[in-house]
Amino acid sequence: MMASDKSPLLPQQSPVSYSSNPKLQERPKLETMGVSVLNFKITDSGDFKMFEMLRELLAEFLGTFYLIFIGCGGVGGAQLLAGVTSPKLLSTFKPTSAAVLQIAFAFGLGIGGAVHLFSDISGGQFNPAVSFGLFFARKMSLLKALIYSVIQLCGGLVAGGVLRGMLGWCPGAVGVNSILTTGTAFFIEFFGTLFLLLTIFSTTNSDRKQAPSYLQPLSIGVAIFVLHMFLVPTTGCGLNPARSLVTNIIENNLNSQFLVYVFGPLLASVIGGLLYEFVFSPHYRPKDAKTERAVVYVNNNGA
Numbered sequence: 001m002m003a004s005d006k007s008p009l010l011p012q013q014s015p016v017s018y019s020s021n022p023k024l025q026e027r028p029k030l031e032t033m034g035v036s037v038l039n040f041k042i043t044d045s046g047d048f049k050m051f052e053m054l055r056e057l058l059a060e061f062l063g064t065f066y067l068i069f070i071g072c073g074g075v076g077g078a079q080l081l082a083g084v085t086s087p088k089l090l091s092t093f094k095p096t097s098a099a100v101l102q103i104a105f106a107f108g109l110g111i112g113g114a115v116h117l118f119s120d121i122s123g124g125q126f127n128p129a130v131s132f133g134l135f136f137a138r139k140m141s142l143l144k145a146l147i148y149s150v151i152q153l154c155g156g157l158v159a160g161g162v163l164r165g166m167l168g169w170c171p172g173a174v175g176v177n178s179i180l181t182t183g184t185a186f187f188i189e190f191f192g193t194l195f196l197l198l199t200i201f202s203t204t205n206s207d208r209k210q211a212p213s214y215l216q217p218l219s220i221g222v223a224i225f226v227l228h229m230f231l232v233p234t235t236g237c238g239l240n241p242a243r244s245l246v247t248n249i250i251e252n253n254l255n256s257q258f259l260v261y262v263f264g265p266l267l268a269s270v271i272g273g274l275l276y277e278f279v280f281s282p283h284y285r286p287k288d289a290k291t292e293r294a295v296v297y298v299n300n301n302g303a
Contacts, residue, residue, distance in 0.1 A: 034141060041141035053144075057151045059122035063114045064155035067107075067126045068246060070114075072163060072172030074106020079171055087169040095232060104228035107237075112221025119217065126152055127240040129265035133197045136273025137281075149242070156246035170250040172243070174236030176257050185235045185257065189264030192227050193239050197272035198280075199223040207284035241265055 034044040046052065078099040084090055095103070115124035123140075125131050128149035134140035164170040176185040202208070203219040224239075231237035238244035244261035248254055 039138050040135065041138065043143045044141040047141055047143050053147075056122040057147065059118040060125060060148050060151045061155035061158075063118045063122070063124055064126045064152040064242060065159040066114045066117075067111055067240075068156045068159035068172070068243060069162065070110030071103075071107035071243070072160070072170065072247060074103050074110070076163060076167050076169075076171035077106070078102045080167075090169060100229060100232045103232055103237075104225045107228055108221040108225030111224050112217040115220055116214070116217040122148070124217075126155075126242075127265075128152060128242055129193050129240060129269040130197065130200060131269075132266060133201075133269035133273040136270050137201060137277040138273075152242040153245065156242045157250070160246045160250045164250055170247050172236075172247040173251040173253045174238045174244050174248060174258075174261055175253070176236075176260070177234050180234060182257050182260060186260040186264045188231060188235050189238055189260050190268050192231050192237070193265040193268035194272050196220075196223055196227060196239055197268060198276060201272070201276040202280070205281065205284060207281070207286075235260070239265060 034047070035042040078095065079090070079093050081102075082093055082096075082099065084093050111126070114126060118124045123134070125134070125148060128145075131140065131145040131148045131152075135142050135145045160170045176182065180188075200220055203216045227239060228237045231239070238261035241262045244258070248258060248261075
């Protein structure tokens, strides 16, 4: 869920060698450059470095696997403690306060641990909403966001399949509480994901320089923990299209309301990325020299 802001490399020219005939010269080879539109990266030069990309994709695959395996496994543990021993008894499971707390700890600490493991490799995103949010925050290319999202789905599907093979069902399928309308559930998922994204952008903003990097996974894990305390009883706490799709596809539990778990987080990725990049992030960027001189001049006069 975290990502480093890698600026695209400038194309490097290879040394030019000359043959005995000065007219015959080797043309310099250029690295593939990224493509941008209004500084939004469509492709980046790093997207075409095969070994590095494969390493990042493996990190995203394993990170999303552990997100589902530990987080949804925590849901399964709560169900087992409540006496659910077969898929037929799933409808009898009503999360108590203790169960919600157990689920919140499983997701919060599990994701925090996975982010700590893989953040230096792939950014530790494990969520298509985070990947696309980074694109709209101009921190990541659209191509990489798309590829990451596919790999995240694959990692989640494998984890969901493992849980189903172990328990007989895939725990963690999301659903809207009967007292809520579809529109209300949409806004709950939207604002919950927006809070998560803004937390990620702020804690990984290198311009802030206020907290050591090892506290970043903790901040993200705490945000996920508190969101589960509210969202589990209302929407089941999706916040992640990959997580929601995986559990509900495996359990064959897709209906018209399920769209809130896809479009709510994705809309949050658009608004969250743009909001942080253009409204909040400029506050932390260094001021130009003229402004700094003016501030020093005023302070000296006032001394």
